[in-house]
Amino acid sequence: MMHSTNTRALRGNHFLIALLAFFLLASAAALADDAAFDAQLLDIQHRWAKANYNETGKAQKKAFEALLDDARAFAQGNPGRAEPLVWQGIVASTYAGVKGPFGAMSLANEARDALLAAEKLDPQVLDGSVYTSLGTLYAKVPGGFIGFGDKDLARQYLEQAVSANPTGIDPNYFYGEFLFEQEDYAAARDALLKAKSAPSRATRPLADEGRRKEISALLQQIDKKTGRG
Numbered sequence: 001m002m003h004s005t006n007t008r009a010l011r012g013n014h015f016l017i018a019l020l021a022f023f024l025l026a027s028a029a030a031l032a033d034d035a036a037f038d039a040q041l042l043d044i045q046h047r048w049a050k051a052n053y054n055e056t057g058k059a060q061k062k063a064f065e066a067l068l069d070d071a072r073a074f075a076q077g078n079p080g081r082a083e084p085l086v087w088q089g090i091v092a093s094t095y096a097g098v099k100g101p102f103g104a105m106s107l108a109n110e111a112r113d114a115l116l117a118a119e120k121l122d123p124q125v126l127d128g129s130v131y132t133s134l135g136t137l138y139a140k141v142p143g144g145f146i147g148f149g150d151k152d153l154a155r156q157y158l159e160q161a162v163s164a165n166p167t168g169i170d171p172n173y174f175y176g177e178f179l180f181e182q183e184d185y186a187a188a189r190d191a192l193l194k195a196k197s198a199p200s201r202a203t204r205p206l207a208d209e210g211r212r213k214e215i216s217a218l219l220q221q222i223d224k225k226t227g228r229g
Contacts, residue, residue, distance in 0.1 A: 037078065037081075040074055041074075041083055041084070041087065042203060044067065044070065044071055044074060044087050044091070045203075045204060045207065046204075046206070047063070047070075048067060048087070048090065048091055048207075049204065049206040049207040049210060050063070051063035051064050051094075052094055052207075052210065053206060053207075053209070053210035054206075060098055061095075061098060061099060064091065064094065064095035064098060065095070067095075068088070068091045068092055068095055068107075071084065071087050071088040071092075074087070074088070075088045075114065080121065081121070082118040082119075082121040082122040082125040082126075082130070083118075083125055083126060085114045085115065085117050085118035085121070086114075086115065086118045086125060086126055086129050086130055086133065088110075088111075088114040089110075089111040089112070089114035089115035089118065089133050089134075089137075090129075090133055092107045092108070092110045092111035092114065093108060093111035093133065093136070093137050093140075095107050096111065097140070105141075105146075105147055108137065108141050108147065108148075109148075111133075111137055112134070112141075112148065115133050115134045116134070118130050119134070124164060127164060127165040127168055128160065128161050128163075128164025128165045128168075128171065129161075129170070131157045131158070131160040131161035131164055131171070132157075132158070132161040132165075132168075132170050132171045132174055134157045135153075135154045135155070135156070135157030135158035135159075135160075135161055135174065135175075135178070136154070136158070136174045136177075136178075137154075138150045138151075138153045138154035138157060139151065139154035139158070139174075139177075151182075154178060155178065158171070158174060158175040158178050159175070161174070161175065162175050162191070166194075167194070167197075167198055167199065168195075168198055169195050169198035169201075169208060169211050169212075169215075170195075170211065172191045172192065172194040172195035172198065173191075173192065173195040173211055173214065173215055173218075175191045176188045176189070176190075176191030176192035176194075176195060176215075176218065177218060179191060180218060180221070180222060185222050185225055185226050186226075188218075188222060189219065189222050189226075192215050192218055192219050192222070193219075195211070195215050196212065196215050196216075196219070
């Protein structure tokens with residue numbers, strides 16, 4: 001009887017050990033997947049910054065074309081994740097800005113669709129980057145019969161972006177840029193000064209450096225408009 005009890009206990013221990021090993025392996029696999037995802041996301045962010053700030057002309061267009069292909073694949077390979085869709089939208093919209101009139105609207109449409117899909121999945125993802133990107137897109141794309149641009153919708157999204165990430169460099173910069181274009185120079189200056197004092201992002205030094213140059217250039221324009229310069 002004792003032997004039978006010990007055997008059952010031993011089998012129970014073996015089962016628990018096997019179950020624990022399974023969960024440990026599953027956790028390790030999940031961590032590896034997360035690490036690979038994060039590395040791919042960071043690679044796209046770094047390549048975007050390099051293409052946007054370090055490249056010009058044909059080299060820039062070629063860099064964005066290749067990056068967009070990879071951003072699309074990243075989104076397709078991670079269905080249900082909002083981050084890749086956000087960056088597909090960012091890459092497509094930036095590429096539209098440098099490509100010129102031919103093909104720009106199709107890229108803008110792709111950017112809008114990817115960002116709206118990301119918004120449905122998780123509107124707060126990446127500190128509200130969906131709001132920043134959609135607001136900027138609606139602000140810059142022509143309206144009327146040409147495109148889907150909408151200044152009211154742009155303001156709404158950009159205000160949501162600042163609310164989601166009050167100290168962020170990007171939401172404050174793009175909100176400031178929008179206000180500048182609306183000739184609200186005092187409010188634009190306030191937003192840009194917030195962007196200028198935003199904390200640096202350890203993983204995105206090139207993007208921060210480029211954005212701070214854009215902030216300084218826009219502040220100089222405001223100073224000239226208002227007689228400060």
